[in-house]
Amino acid sequence: MNADPTPTRTLPAHECWALLRVTPVGRLAFCQGGRPEIFPINFVIDGGTVVYRTSEGTKSRAAEKAAVALEADGLYPDSGTGEAMVWSVVVKGDAATIAVTAELMATVQLPLHPWESGRKDRFMRLVPETISGRAFPHSSANAPINREVSAT
Template sequence: MDSDTTPTSILPAHACWELLRGAAYGRLVLCIDGQPEIFPINAQVDHGTLVFRTSEGSKQREAEGALVAYEADGVLADGSRAWSVVIKGTASTIQRTAELMSTIHLPLHPWEPGRKDRFMRIVPASITGRSFEVTPVPSAQRIPAASDE
């Protein structure tokens, strides 16, 4: 990427967290049977961590105690800049009653039907982010219709 034509900014941690607070969804990355897998999830920031809901299954089992990555991205409202934030850390199921009760208020509504009664927390080891100018889309050239010939 040529920084002269596409200025990229490295985001400080506080800006990354602010962007994540407004992100509707992101992607959870983990390794299953030696292969990277990506899961779309909705997550919420909770005291410097991320919390998401899932069901009991491969995602929950493989994420438990594992190093994971979470990525979210978006475009600013005016469309001038895009951003991407990546968190790397360890995931674990929230099991203590007091901790679980403190996450109940988070607006974590599953996208697909079914029981999603496992709340998991990602404790970050690192958070990185960047933003960059969006390249304008060139005007489409008019292709003559068959009736124009």
């Protein structure tokens, strides 16, 4: 039985950035103590970098000491083919606290508001070394696009 190969498309960098600009949430990944850690974050794109807010803690301390990756994904609204398209973008690089006063003052003006309650006073900037993305048709035969999840 031969299955048709999935027509995965590699996304150019400009399309990856465009998708990230309209995406409200992603996952920040890094290793801490030899173990992977992944945290959901909301972020904004600022001059070819990713900016997010956090508190003093794991995300701020560990992310400054390790290479990090941000992953975000979603669905293209209508690809024009009648098929839903799934996309995924990964940004890899280094993150650092924004500490220079002028840069911090400019960053505070970004539309970046924490979703989680509590103090999120630390602004962090992920400076990318690489950005990559891909898109492929959603296989509706394998899984539904929308499904309800109940916490039990």
